[in-house]
Amino acid sequence: MALTARPQSRDRRFQLRATVRDQKLIKVAAARRGVNVTDFILGAAREKAEAALADQTHFVLDDRQWKRFMDALDRPPRVIPQIRKLFAGRTIAESR
Numbered sequence: 001m002a003l004t005a006r007p008q009s010r011d012r013r014f015q016l017r018a019t020v021r022d023q024k025l026i027k028v029a030a031a032r033r034g035v036n037v038t039d040f041i042l043g044a045a046r047e048k049a050e051a052a053l054a055d056q057t058h059f060v061l062d063d064r065q066w067k068r069f070m071d072a073l074d075r076p077p078r079v080i081p082q083i084r085k086l087f088a089g090r091t092i093a094e095s096r
Contacts (some may be wrong), residue, residue: 010038 018026030040061069 026040027037030037033040035043
């Protein structure tokens with residue numbers, strides 16, 4: 001779930017503590033990526049947050065939500081012409 005939108009102003013602050021070693025490591029890594037420390041830390045934290053949410057395997061649903069979920073699972077899959085065409089064509093390995 002990559003959240004891409006128009007740039008927003010950064011008006012919120014996170015405060016964290018780090019060891020001198022961690023600080024140096026993060027500064028060097030940010031410099032090697034060509035970004036500032038804030039962008040480096042936010043990017044890494046955002047990636048971890050997205051992965052944590054994508055890997056969520058336990059969901060709690062009320063009765064109404066459970067019924068909607070089960071109904072969605074029971075429906076036949078939608079036919080998407082572009083996907084059908086994609087899978088009907090030759091693969092990259094087949095085209096060589």
